[in-house]
Amino acid sequence: MEKKGLDNVSFELLDNSFIALIGHTGSGKSTLMQHFNALLKPSSGTIDIAGYHITSQTGNKNLKKLRKEVGLVFQFPESQLFENTVLDDVKFGPKNFGMSDKEAEAKAKKWLEQVGLSTDVISKSPFELSGGQMRRVAIAGVMVNEPQILCLDEPGAGLDPRAREEMMQIFVNYQKAGHTVILVTHNMDDVAKYADDVLVMEHGKLIKHDKPQKVFENEEWLKKHYLDEPTSSLFASSLKGFRFKENPLTIKELVDGIKENVQGGV
Amino acid sequence: MPKDDAVEFQHVKFTYPDTKKAVLKDVNFTVKKGSWTSLIGHNGSGKSTISKLINGLLLPDENSNSKITVLGTPVTAENIWNIREKVGIVFQNPDNQFVGATVGDDVAFGLENRGVPREEMIKTVRNVLSEVGMLEYIDSEPANLSGGQKQRIAIAGILAVEPKIIILDESTSMLDPSGRKQVLKIISELMQKKDLTVISITHDIDEASMADSVIVLNDGEIIDQDSPEKIFNKTSMLKQIGLDIPFTNKLILELNKNGIRVPQNVKTKDELKQYLCQLNLKM
Numbered sequence A: 001m002e003k004k005g006l007d008n009v010s011f012e013l014l015d016n017s018f019i020a021l022i023g024h025t026g027s028g029k030s031t032l033m034q035h036f037n038a039l040l041k042p043s044s045g046t047i048d049i050a051g052y053h054i055t056s057q058t059g060n061k062n063l064k065k066l067r068k069e070v071g072l073v074f075q076f077p078e079s080q081l082f083e084n085t086v087l088d089d090v091k092f093g094p095k096n097f098g099m100s101d102k103e104a105e106a107k108a109k110k111w112l113e114q115v116g117l118s119t120d121v122i123s124k125s126p127f128e129l130s131g132g133q134m135r136r137v138a139i140a141g142v143m144v145n146e147p148q149i150l151c152l153d154e155p156g157a158g159l160d161p162r163a164r165e166e167m168m169q170i171f172v173n174y175q176k177a178g179h180t181v182i183l184v185t186h187n188m189d190d191v192a193k194y195a196d197d198v199l200v201m202e203h204g205k206l207i208k209h210d211k212p213q214k215v216f217e218n219e220e221w222l223k224k225h226y227l228d229e230p231t232s233s234l235f236a237s238s239l240k241g242f243r244f245k246e247n248p249l250t251i252k253e254l255v256d257g258i259k260e261n262v263q264g265g266v
Numbered sequence B: 001m002p003k004d005d006a007v008e009f010q011h012v013k014f015t016y017p018d019t020k021k022a023v024l025k026d027v028n029f030t031v032k033k034g035s036w037t038s039l040i041g042h043n044g045s046g047k048s049t050i051s052k053l054i055n056g057l058l059l060p061d062e063n064s065n066s067k068i069t070v071l072g073t074p075v076t077a078e079n080i081w082n083i084r085e086k087v088g089i090v091f092q093n094p095d096n097q098f099v100g101a102t103v104g105d106d107v108a109f110g111l112e113n114r115g116v117p118r119e120e121m122i123k124t125v126r127n128v129l130s131e132v133g134m135l136e137y138i139d140s141e142p143a144n145l146s147g148g149q150k151q152r153i154a155i156a157g158i159l160a161v162e163p164k165i166i167i168l169d170e171s172t173s174m175l176d177p178s179g180r181k182q183v184l185k186i187i188s189e190l191m192q193k194k195d196l197t198v199i200s201i202t203h204d205i206d207e208a209s210m211a212d213s214v215i216v217l218n219d220g221e222i223i224d225q226d227s228p229e230k231i232f233n234k235t236s237m238l239k240q241i242g243l244d245i246p247f248t249n250k251l252i253l254e255l256n257k258n259g260i261r262v263p264q265n266v267k268t269k270d271e272l273k274q275y276l277c278q279l280n281l282k283m
């Protein structure tokens, strides 16, 4: 059975931006993500990314540099863990891309610490970890290669609230340090808080590409496409008698807006 | 064990093979029959381990006085088949659960094992698949589904066999918000109809708030068990162990920080809305 995973999708993304990719279950987000590093190739059309030009004819050879420059953290972390120990697993990338064992180990340890894994975990098998611990190993295993473009497919799923917050901060810092981050998420509060740019998928089609403020502008449109509003803007629209200059998307914007109303600043 | 308990843990200690430290030290709790209980706690605190102890996939340390009872039956090596008939776990990673070549086969698997007649089986499979919105995928390979679709199939597979106790181990983590609501609604309706007990392991505060009772686990120890209202108002405890606090509490904290004093007795979202609207009218 032939089915279109993606249907006539066209867009350009800016370097150094933080992009959120959203859409309901089965809309094509993971399929799109796997095109960024040519794990999947387009049946027709072209993709230009990290100096590569990918078409249906692109072979599987010579993709090593692409895989280094475009790192992908899969939706299910288990599917990218394979070595005997956590440390070896995270070392694999840097070694594969030509680093000495010693350098690779130092780098791996640095990233394992960054994602909050303690030293007693790193000698364990990656399959003898809890779900959230596996997720962290998978994230470390991709970030250790310091890709130019970091693609994250629901990296927050399975992380506890503090880890999620910390991890989002790591991604933002990574973007600020001069990289591009593409994040698949169902969490609209994260979209509002972190994204510069949003792609919305539905049935394999790109139905919107805009800034968060614009994407969350129209309640009717969001409802029609089964998308949620950020919690703060939902709360704001339920406050009778309040007027907000701009739809508040984050708690900070909401508090500022409430303040202007009750202190008579509008 | 009182008749109305579905699960009881007494002094449960558990250590994984080839490791030194016990993951669970002295765990005690009960889950009431017909109730919805949420189990929350940081990554690695032992939630999934507890779920596997409930259906005997793991057994407590031998040299301990651990005792686990499920629906009146002690969980021991001899009883595990009996127990697994009654307890259905939707695992954290649905890929670890799929056995069938197609979605339909996969959901039918548990029924086949229980010797359900073919005709009834076909009917049940179609029913549960349509309930979770996946009937059109009945002939698809589970491996070729999206993350959220896989989670829906994993849930359907458990619903099909109608266990007495359902354990959801972060089973909605990859569903979109409306999909999550829909699935939780199906389960809570089933709970009303069929005297089902639900244990949900989740990091999602809205899902945890649906429970009758919330158990808080920290580093393998239970530090609290209470109603969601009470637990989620203990903001300093939650923050300390790295868990989330509800949106309303976060907003009240921020408002206070920004010079809008919210009185102590304002606690729920509706109370806060009402208070803010009054404040606004006075201006």
Ligand SMILES: Nc1ncnc2c1ncn2[C@@H]1O[C@H](COP(=O)(O)OP(=O)(O)OP(=O)(O)O)[C@@H](O)[C@H]1O
Binding pocket: A003, A005, A023, A024, A025, A026, A027, A028, A029, A030, A031, A032, A075, B143, B144, B145, B146, B147, B148, B149, B174
């Ligand atoms: N390997 C595959 N072979 C065939 N169809 C597939 C394959 N992977 C995904 N699909 C189908 O393509 C569609 C898009 O799937 P995709 O995984 O991209 O969705 P998604 O937006 O990531 O959803 P989710 O939020 O549930 O992860 C779905 O209908 C899915 O069933």
Ligand SMILES: Nc1ncnc2c1ncn2[C@@H]1O[C@H](COP(=O)(O)OP(=O)(O)OP(=O)(O)O)[C@@H](O)[C@H]1O
Binding pocket: A127, A128, A129, A130, A131, A132, A133, A158, A160, B016, B017, B019, B023, B041, B042, B043, B044, B045, B046, B047, B048, B049, B050, B092
């Ligand atoms: N098969 C295993 N062998 C050895 N240790 C394990 C195994 N599975 C889990 N552990 C360890 O036991 C502890 C508890 O793990 P568990 O999976 O119960 O945590 P959890 O609360 O479910 O966490 P998460 O929220 O990340 O899923 C963790 O420190 C983990 O590393």
Ligand SMILES: [Mg+2]
Binding pocket: A029, A030, A031, A075, A153, B146, B147, B148
């Ligand atoms: Mg996906």
Ligand SMILES: [Mg+2]
Binding pocket: A130, A131, A132, B047, B048, B049, B092, B169
């Ligand atoms: Mg777990």
